[in-house]
Amino acid sequence: MSDPKLNYLPCTDGGAGHRMAFWEWGNTNAAHVVVCVHGLSRQGRDFDVLAQALLARSGGALRVICPDVVGRGKSDWLVDPQGYQVPHYAADMIALLAHLQPRTQTLDWVGTSMGGLIGMAVFGQKQVPLPLALRRLVLNDVGPVIQWDSIVRIGQYLGRVVQFESLQQAADAMLAVSSSFGPHTPAQWLELSRHMVKPVPGSANAVTLHYDPTIAIPFAAVTQEAAAQGEAMLWQLYDSIQAQTLLLRGAQSDLLSPQTAQQMCVRGPKARLVEFAGVGHAPTLIAADQVEAVAGFLLE
DSSP, rough: OOSSSSEEEEEEEEESOEEEEEEEEEEEESSSEEEEEEOTOGGGGGGGGHHHHHHHHHHTEEEEEOOTTTTTSSOOOSSSSGGGGGHHHHHHHHHHHHHHHTTTOEEEEEEEEEHHHHHHHHHHSSSOSSOOOOOEEEEEEESSSSOHHHHHHTTTTTTTTEEEESSHHHHHHHHHOOOGGGGOOOOHHHHHHHHHHHEEETTTEEESSSSSSSGGHHTOOHHHHHHHHHHHHHHHHHHHSSSSEEEEEEOOOOOOOHHHHHHHSSTTTTTTEEEETTSSSSSOSSSSHHHHHHHHHHHO
């Protein structure tokens, strides 16, 4: 299977509501589902390589779901940008899990950066309001403590409205701010970039970034003091997780510190830690060793 199926789910938001897009791979009747959720400015096609590897290794006995978090990819944009926050995203994901019922019996979650925070919000609930077995959780370069320098760095480029003359020009520009993702071949990076842009109406080749630039508004409002106060709540969620947990970390990550990673190995679900040399924030789960780490954990 070379391409996933695109689906849409209506979600509530206190207003007229919105549609969340999600990409579906594999067996639609499979009882075992893996949900893969992307980072802050990314989208669900980031997981194409991982999804295909999981299906190949499982013999197709899986359903892999890769949502575009609202405001990204093929999903709707919100009228009120204050909705672009983790609690709202988690509510959308609970709606998605309810939609996947009743066939889904066991759930695994792979969350990169923001997707990992959403995963903690779902898996850290005392009782998920669904008859699901929350089996395994992969947190990709994220934890309850987010380094302030990383927040500042991301804020320097998030939300800029930029137009590019071609996909290649867009890919080159994104590479300039994403070097921490680690080494990729030109073909790998171009494929990663392909789903990060959309055509500019009325132009033959010009493209712009896929996401709503107003996702930057609530992000920019976060202060260092507020971030520190939120750590206690995130630790409480993390400590409540019952699922087996794998923690991935780029060895040069500026978002997840070695100290936080070590704490996560002895607290809560006592995560198993795997680090990748030559990578910062965040591993893209395309390199063979990264795919093997996730697939081995989920399918062992």
